[in-house]
Amino acid sequence: MTEETEPFWAAAREGRLLVEHCPACGADSFPPYGACRVCRSRPVEFVEITERGRVYSFTVNHQRWLPGLEVPYAIVLVEFPGHPGVRVAGRLRGCPPQAAAIGLEVEVGFEPGPGGFAVPSFVAVPSAIAGPGSAAVDRTPEAGAGAGA
């Protein structure tokens, strides 16, 4: 956590996804730098993303990189139609990892991460996927499997 990322992690604890918004040019961007990537303005504001996102790409990881880390798990890269320029990585919840797909609709969520942080994750929209493992959307950091370390 640094000066420019502190508001992001504080909001993450509350299950809220903040990205940077530039008052000068209107662009949104991620991750937080305290500077607009489009017009280079400083400082910038934060805006909360509450809308559903779409999976831009993904991978289902089968390798146990850390002791206690449960595999397989899907890592998704999510973009938001109303916030061009923003892409956020997180694990996929609410469906089996094998249900990950490009274009899959997801809700913003958070889960416990290393060092007591809540880290971004994404919850598959039940209507968007088929098969077992579908779960109701829970946006709180307590939901979902904890990270291994």
Add this chain to the structure above:
Amino acid sequence: MTGTEHFERRVVLSGVGQSAVGRRLDRSGFQLTLDAVHAAIEDAGLRVDDIDGLAMFPGGGKANLPGYANGNLYEIQDALRLTTTWRQGQVEGMSLPFYGPAQAVATGQARHVVIWRTVKEGSAARNAGGRPAYGSIHPAAEGPLAWLLPVGALSPVCQVAPYATRYMHEYGVTREQLAWIPVTQRAHAALNPDAVYRDPLTVDDYLASRMISTPICLYDCDVPVDGATAIVVSAAETAPDLRAPVAVEAMAGVVDGRPSWEQWADMGRVGHATAAALWNRTSLRPADVDVAQLYDGFTIEAVWWLEAMGFCGVGEAGAFVEGGKRIALGGDLPLNTWGGQLSGGRLHASFGHTAEAIRQLRGEAGARQVVGAEVAAVTNVGGIEAGAALLTRWRG
């Protein structure tokens, strides 16, 4: 173009040296480095006292990656008792190991620069219990990986895999097609006594291997090894003193867009800006390339480069490599003739690729020699940095 824009023509690659390369060697990174450095200087036809520049990758200091950083620059300089007029601790700056040294030599800051890269990643993986420990020990909410490690993207495999997913989604390329890259490179490795994996590999073996991070399976990943590679970069006017120099026709290293793994705008394409800049510096064309040493930390990275360099069209790499004939010895574009990092070993930062390009252009590649090789392409991806070069046979 003016002469100053072609500073790389004032430079030759004069020597290449390699230590033993193996999955696990009972020899320190420091000793492996000295082995390679001495071999490279001798190969160039020079004496240690001729060397006045040193560079290594990475620069030293704490690495978050077990086995990644070896051969400390200060200690090597001390061991060789050298006086340097130029040094650099991060030779991958323009994503080619010889980029910075070439600039130094071309501008007269040094005449003969030795660069090296030493890895002990094979031993590190073994010490971690047989799993590659690369990149996974301290997930921390800091720096460029702050947004990847905490969410479980703990390895370069997880970071590169979404590129492969996106590429296959956009272009309809299959794993059966991509398999021909590691399969063909393994056949090349069989002709390289220094390659770590030399047994035949089939498409069926590839499809049956365990998945690491979809769609990247075991055989899409390069092999962690212990080993050191050293290269000597010399001023072109010293050619009469050199045993067998190789010319640098052109090189480029463009970082465009957003240089972080997860924010790269178009995961179906990487390296295109670098390749365009490279072709702008030469009248040679892709069809003139006789042998290609394209970075292959993962299979998909060789795919990027085949397309970015114009060896085939965008989205056509699957068809290009299918069946293996075009990229095999005797084909249109022999690819990674030493086995690449997938079979030859992860020597990293295109050091292994550059070493092989030098051998091929000298006609010193033994059983895997590409007959009449005049032009070699070398590329490298380090993170989202992309570097590319064309090397040619020396004509004096």
